[in-house]
Amino acid sequence: MGSLFSEVFLGALLFGAVAAAVPLLLAGLGEQISEKSGILNIGIEGMMIAGAYFGFLVAYSSGSLWLGFLGGALAGGIVASVMAILCVRLGLNQIVIGIGLTLGLEGLTALLHHVQFSRTYPRLPAADVLAIPLLSDIPVLGPALFRHHLIVYLAVALVFVMIYVYRRTQLGLNLQAAGDKPAALDVAGVDVVRTRTVAVLSTGALAGIGGAYLANIGAGIFVPFITNGAGFLGIVLAMLARGRPVWVLLGALLFGISLSLTTALQVAGINIPTDVIQMIPFLAVMIMLVAFGRRSSLPAALGIPYERGAR
Amino acid sequence: MESTTTPAGTVTDPIQAMIHRLLLTLGPILIALIIAGLILIAIGVNPLEYYGYVIKRGLLSPTGVQQTLTRMAPMLFIAAGLIVAFRAGIWNLGVDGQFLLGAVASAASAPLLAAVMPSWLALIIAFSLATTVAMAWSLLPALLKAYHGVNEIITTLMMTFLGVSLANVMVKLVFLDPGTTVPQTRTLPVEDRMFRLFDTTISSGLLLGLVAIIAVHLMMTRTAFGLKLRVVGANPRAAVHSGLGVPSLTIAVFAISAALAGLAGAVDILGVQGNVRADWNPAYGLAVIPAVFLARLNGFASIGFVFLLSVLSIGGESAARRIGVPTTFTLVLIAIVLIVLAIAEYADHRYQNARRT
Amino acid sequence: MTATSHQAAAEPIVTLERITKAFPGVVANDNVDLQILPGEVHVLLGENGAGKSTLIGLLSGLQQPDSGSIQIDGTQRAINSPRHALSLGIGTVFQHAMLVPTLTVAENLLLGGPWWERPRKERLREKVDEISKSLGIAVDLDAYAHDLSLGEQQQVEILRALIRDSRVLILDESTSMLTPKGIEELGSLMRRLVNRGLAIIFITHKLNEAVSFGDRISVLKLGRKVGEIGPDRFKSLDKAELTTQIVEMMFGGQHSEDDAGFHKPNPLSTAEPPVLVLDGVTLESTSTAPGLNSVHLELHPGELLGIAGIDGNGQKQLADALSGQSRIESGSITLNGKRIETHSVGERRDAGLRYLTDDRLGEGTVSTFPVSLNFLLKQIGSPPYWRNQIERRADIDQHAEHLIQDYDVRTPSAHTPVGRLSGGNIQKVLLARELSDGAKVVIFNKPTYGLDLSNTVSTRQRIRDIAASGLGVLLISTDLEELLELCDRIAVMDAGTITGIVENGENARTEVGRLMVGLSQ
Amino acid sequence: TAADVNTIAILTPEEGTDYGWNQQGVDAAKAAGEAAGVEVIVAQGLGYGDVRPTLRELAEDGANLMIAHASGYNTAAPEIAKELNVPVAIVDTPSALTPGLIADYTLSGHAGAYLAGRMAAKMSRSNTLGIVVSGEPPSWNSQSAGFAQGVKAENPDAKVIYAVIGPAAYSDAAGGKRVTESVIAAGADIIFGQGNGSSFGMLQAVETSKAGDGGKVLFIDVIGDKTAIDKGNLLSSVVWNIEPVYSAMIADLKSDTFGTKSYAIGLADDSVKLLKTPQIPDDVWTDVMAMRDDIISGKITVEPVFEATAVRAMMSDVQE
Ligand SMILES: Nc1ncnc2c1ncn2[C@@H]1O[C@H](COP(=O)(O)OP(=O)(O)OP(=O)(O)O)[C@@H](O)[C@H]1O
Ligand SMILES: Nc1ncnc2c1ncn2[C@@H]1O[C@H](COP(=O)(O)OP(=O)(O)OP(=O)(O)O)[C@@H](O)[C@H]1O
Ligand SMILES: [Mg+2]
């Protein structure tokens, strides 16, 4: 049974972990932007599945994965724009609209799938991977980490882009101010609604790309309810990360690895029900929270619509 | 969210206000139906026909409306639990986990108990077990919130993910019914379940649900305890300043909210389902959470919205089958209704302010 | 007596014509005309709720007038956003702090730059240094805003307005949080600024500030402008005459500040045992707040003991420790004979301790709750307003109407969310709540901060009466005048230590003053 | 009193367009109805929640027989049958048999799966076979077990790798692909896949990855026939034909013998059969067909195993 854990297999497990982590990473980074700016974006699951469906539709009909991601970003952005208009501009309850969008888009995409694909179940060809020279030849780690589609590397790079944006740019300051004290941002001459709108739209685009990745590369096909709660995991990741992108990355990897662990243990023939293994990451996080349960530093204005000059 | 709840003694005359609310609900629903109708037309279905069936089954047909009312029971309990939490500023998004564990607890105990004691006693014990388990499940988030200020949205979401898995493990491994190969708990015989109202198929859970949500409403709006919870929710520092025991109140809120979610599970199992099957998760919370917000955390309004949800899901299933639309369209319909209602709410709010100046 | 009576040489930068702004239940501004000229400090006076902050809101783009016109440099403008106001050169320091607590001072000052840019920290430093030098403001650019005292925060906000090189600087009650010394500095700062051609709108409730810093005074009353005193008349009159004229305008002369004359300590019956004793009360200092080091105080029945000191020297901590909102590390607190340092807030209140906080919106009230409930925030569940835990709305409302009457709270109704009231009226709600029923010791923290003159006078009278009725009163204030006017003894706090206690009398002012600036008696 | 049957209804948890469990059920019901000249009401996509409302409505609409085509419906259906006295058919619950009211049809393709196992073992180049499932309902368990038994019988030292995607991962296509890829990487070159939406992910993995020896990976499907959407990796499928079962039910209803027996599918009447595809060499096919006859004749016996834990235990055994 030792022979089972060949390099190839370990490589595949890790590869799987990364593949599973990418959508969570994108969702988490996206959600983080909204939360920084004071919007609790519960609609992200809906944005993801919209991106998954539309991204697949585009990729399938155009034959180009990149157009697919563009389509996914677009779809996610459009859903987000609804949220932006209703929750940011008009200040409607973010939870009502968020859950509403999620339910609606899960239903709608399932409906469209039924009308379009339920007889043919079209599938995409394998995504071409970009093997990074030298690195990709490292045993186990090479194939696991350095033989992915370009979008994966971009997703990881985004972590550092976001760190830069939050720490070093005016936009980063604006986002944080919009979340911690919108009135102060407003009187400083920056349009709070505009800033939060930008944040929500970015969230939608990233969630959409995450969904597109899930359908086009993760599965190679769209099936109803394919996101399976990944969006909600994204929300959890973003909140746990307390505004720090790196933690989103680590969190996403933790979940990805625990999924691969499930497979590994089974393949090793260890007779544990999957439900038990599924609990590991959540247990881990809860234990962390109990151990270092510091006051969670969420933005002061999170979930509170901004109305200029209101008392 | 406090600001939306009306303060002690409102000026407007209640009847008039009722009518106003009613119009403010029916109007948007009509608009929502029209929007959803366009989608139906797009996929080549006659909306009128579809809605006809929804109304007929969900609302008009005697047996149909009985189903509608029965399905309300667990949602009413969940709504009650959410109202307590949200009014106290606690974002308990973990109701689904608490619900499932309550369900499993009652399903695991009731059949065995009913075999050895009068069913009414078995039911009571099963109910209290469900309550206890659900409360216990909310203890960790409660303590973390009360003493470490750890945000409860994260912890309750986590505990829900955990709770769903745990419920499955329990069903598949611990409380498995030896009598069948199907992974499910023992089944409570129909005759031992909660009695049905008169000679209908309506579960008496409906009455319990109504009692629960009205009780909660009165508690939050009329009692000192409710006011204390609302103070904690609206401004925790003011609560400290006023000498309220914020940690203990916080824990109380979690306990009550989770208990009601657990009762929801028990009511569903002991009133209707009879057992819990592996991987069963109706996720009522997802639909009820927006509903209670639209009801402005008002118990009576919540009853109305839960009824609406119930009509749509029962009627939607029927209509979908008769017309050959996928049942997932019901989701779309519910979503559009929720969103349009929210927008109408806002428009009205604006109009009222404009008038007051 | 209108602005047109005598026209200043320079052209007005801002001209308001027949400005009207209404809110649910109140007309906050009613046909207000106003001219803001360069080189002038234009003082806006008016009772609480007179409409001063609202007017400022309109000028700074937070709100739009219902009717009337605003002209900038003679051309009519609709100021539709704060951004727009800034671009027109109108910089505002608002009544309530407007800094992002989680950002550093530098980042706060940088807010508003083009979003795609890197924040220009270096350039900022130069600019700040230059301004600080010429105007004598000192700020630590790298400190986090939430670590600053309210006074320091106001300095940062003034600095922000100057960096944006505003032509009109608006200060809404900026002195309310400053020490006498700080107020003097702000006064001379304003003078230097107007000499450079800036126009300043200066809102205050303190007439002596108005007369000593102002060039022109406008008075608002119930949203209407009831009078203006131009520069030349300003100069021609001496302070006393000016004051009486203003009081005339504001109150038809029923009050004047003369009753703020010297206090004659009532012969203390020290024979009576102290009602409140603090012994070695100690509290660790935190990153954001000073602690308390072994504070010892004795308060006798009927005594009015003042706590003087520059804001942020542990007064808040002392109040919290007494009220039970924070636990003390060591020492004892004794309330007529009983040790209470381990009691909860509620128990201490029951024992007869009353605390009137200075943080009205933060902890004093629930801003979204109606005024009526805020009156009872500390008695939830107690009869007659609750009978076996059930709310008695009739009694609650009646009680509310009663207090609104007694304390002259200006509110549309007892059901109005308290957060909608003006700063001063919120304060009256708190006063009413704390004094409405029996107490043994009352702690006042900045009781008149933000109150207009008439309310200040009546509040101070209330405090006297309370002491006279035999209660012990602890009066924490940054307003030396107030302390000298009211107290029998004045303790001075510096960095969490009581540096001295002064019997009130002729040379109390100088002694306290020396202690406050860190000199010994 | 011989009941005359003019309407039957079938209830399925998902849309009958999955080339699998739901589609086979719906198609079979239609065919059986056709044959018996009986109207068929199809209630599909009902999910795994409470179907009592639908059952009651269908009864109201005059269904003379309600086929509750999901193991999750086996509590609700009998209750409604008793409540309204309308015959129902349920799965996986032989114990519930009630004359005139409740019939059980326990569908198990374990024998077919056994043959698939034999075939796979013959054809595997790496002597490593993979079983990937999205959940562990009884009918799937028995086939997983059957497949493993077949492999073992054909080649005792062949490896069988068993992987469950995750709890209730029925629609988790991405998970299906991920897990299948891992199993392939672990050496499997033939995948026996069971899952609804997720099985398309498995198919995708098979189509887009290479076996250890760089060769093609093949896929064995269950219940349905995915030939229509095959891209050349479909080796076979354990195809179920439920029509005979439903026809028998209708017949029994008419002749008042309904509820007296459990129905089953099997190799004998080809209601369980292996799908023949071009991927299968003729010699292999003939051998397998011979084994089929041995099973029918009883020379080979295959015991169904329904409990998940037992199934997993078998796998680890097989592996040692
Ligand atoms: N956003 C608002 N909504 C409702 N009412 C408001 C609002 N802003 C101000 N008001 C009301 O308008 C009136 C004027 O308030 P404003 O704050 O301008 O008074 P003020 O002169 O600044 O008083 P103070 O000296 O106490 O600050 C008050 O009655 C207040 O309640
Ligand atoms: N295209 C964009 N991409 C990202 N963020 C943007 C974009 N446009 C605006 N924002 C955000 O919205 C806020 C308001 O935009 P606004 O354009 O008023 O700010 P700005 O940087 O001053 O730009 P400008 O000076 O051109 O008005 C900005 O602070 C920025 O954070
Ligand atoms: Mg003001």
Ligand SMILES: [Mg+2]
């Ligand atoms: Mg004021």
